[in-house]
Amino acid sequence: MDVLRIGKFEVTNRLFVGTGKYATYELMQQALAASACQVVTVAVRRERLVDKEGRSLLDFLDLGKYIILPNTAGCFTADDAIRVSLLGRDLLEKQGNKGAGWVKLEVLGDKKTLLPDPVGTLEATKELVKEGFAVLAYTSDDPRSAVRIKEAGAASVMPAGSPIGSGQGILNPLNISLCLELLKENDRGFPVIVDAGVGTASDVTIAMELGADGVLLNTGIAHAKDPVKMATAMRHALDAGRLAYQSGRIPKKRYATASSPFEGVISHIPGE
Amino acid sequence: MLIKVNGQDKDVPEGTSILSLLDAFKLTPDKVAVELNRRLVKTALYGNALKSGDQVEIVTFVGGG
Numbered sequence: 001m002d003v004l005r006i007g008k009f010e011v012t013n014r015l016f017v018g019t020g021k022y023a024t025y026e027l028m029q030q031a032l033a034a035s036a037c038q039v040v041t042v043a044v045r046r047e048r049l050v051d052k053e054g055r056s057l058l059d060f061l062d063l064g065k066y067i068i069l070p071n072t073a074g075c076f077t078a079d080d081a082i083r084v085s086l087l088g089r090d091l092l093e094k095q096g097n098k099g100a101g102w103v104k105l106e107v108l109g110d111k112k113t114l115l116p117d118p119v120g121t122l123e124a125t126k127e128l129v130k131e132g133f134a135v136l137a138y139t140s141d142d143p144r145s146a147v148r149i150k151e152a153g154a155a156s157v158m159p160a161g162s163p164i165g166s167g168q169g170i171l172n173p174l175n176i177s178l179c180l181e182l183l184k185e186n187d188r189g190f191p192v193i194v195d196a197g198v199g200t201a202s203d204v205t206i207a208m209e210l211g212a213d214g215v216l217l218n219t220g221i222a223h224a225k226d227p228v229k230m231a232t233a234m235r236h237a238l239d240a241g242r243l244a245y246q247s248g249r250i251p252k253k254r255y256a257t258a259s260s261p262f263e264g265v266i267s268h269i270p271g272e
Numbered sequence: 273m274l275i276k277v278n279g280q281d282k283d284v285p286e287g288t289s290i291l292s293l294l295d296a297f298k299l300t301p302d303k304v305a306v307e308l309n310r311r312l313v314k315t316a317l318y319g320n321a322l323k324s325g326d327q328v329e330i331v332t333f334v335g336g337g
Contacts, residue, residue, distance in 0.1 A: 018337025028335065043336025046278045046329065047304055049297050057333050058303055073336050086312045087305040087331050094302045094315065164337070196337075218337025 007134030018218025068099035078124035129153035158195035167199030201237035208241025273324035
């Protein structure tokens with residue numbers, strides 16, 4: 001079994017799928033099932049105190065089946081991210097879900113780019129580690145930032161392929177591979193999950209081929225014309241990338257190498 | 273007394289607790305998490321009486337990535 005370990009958490013499916021932006025909860029349920037994911041992310045928000053007839057996400061997630069990974073999306077300071085993390089953990093403890101104790105940390109810089117604030121992310125990571133959290137920290141694809149977050153005690157570093165929800169895929173594969181190289185130096189098992197920017201299946205495959213331990217995505221599935229079909233594509237894309245990475249790809253070469261032998265050809269070869 | 277719940281001013285009777293607020297909003301304590309003045313409140317303490325000027329946040333999970 002190809003097990004991914006993040007702190008005390010163990011998963012066998014490396015696709016982490018968000019629960020936001022689906023047209024209906026029923027569609028979300030079908031897409032999650034099609035993706036075969038074990039881990040789903042959720043956000044922490046104020047209860048609507050009017051209109052409590054409205055349906056709740058918790059009624060549509062099988063908490064016995066999925067490990068819930070709460071995020072701190074919408075937080076722009078370390079302080080707010082810590083508050084949200086504590087609230088999320090409390091709620092998961094009450095629900096008896098295995099996800100109580102980990103958090104997808106987002107400390108963002110501004111609402112337009114949703115790019116991570118490196119200083120706030122670092123501060124929040126340190127505090128949350130003290131609070132006993134396994135911190136999965138969303139960061140840019142900057143390798144030095146990634147290293148600093150790991151040194152601060154994060155259980156996993158999650159570099160972005162491109163801005164959240166942008167669908168631009170892996171914009172800088174070199175940086176992602178440098179993140180992987182530096183984070184896994186003398187620590188091969190350190191989990192690195194590419195988070196954000198996935199637009200289509202090949203983006204997932206590229207991340208996994210680079211050696212990422214997993215991929216987290218939401219909009220790429222939720223806003224596809226057919227989210228259930230796209231979730232299926234993402235599942236296969238992840239497997240394809242993982243298997244290709246484990247297989248060890250051939251080096252890229254400038255010139256062709258024939259698959260059929262030249263020995264014994266009956267033809268005239270130009271230049272010979 | 274005046275308190276703030278999820279950013280909105282609420283005039284509530286003396287002795288109001290988080291528990292009675294949840295009850296009034298038809299919310300189950302198990303399905304929410306609560307902050308009082310920016311600090312997490314454990315469920316066992318939901319019965320404590322609130323004070324005038326207290327700020328309460330009642331949150332739950334919504335879809336997110």
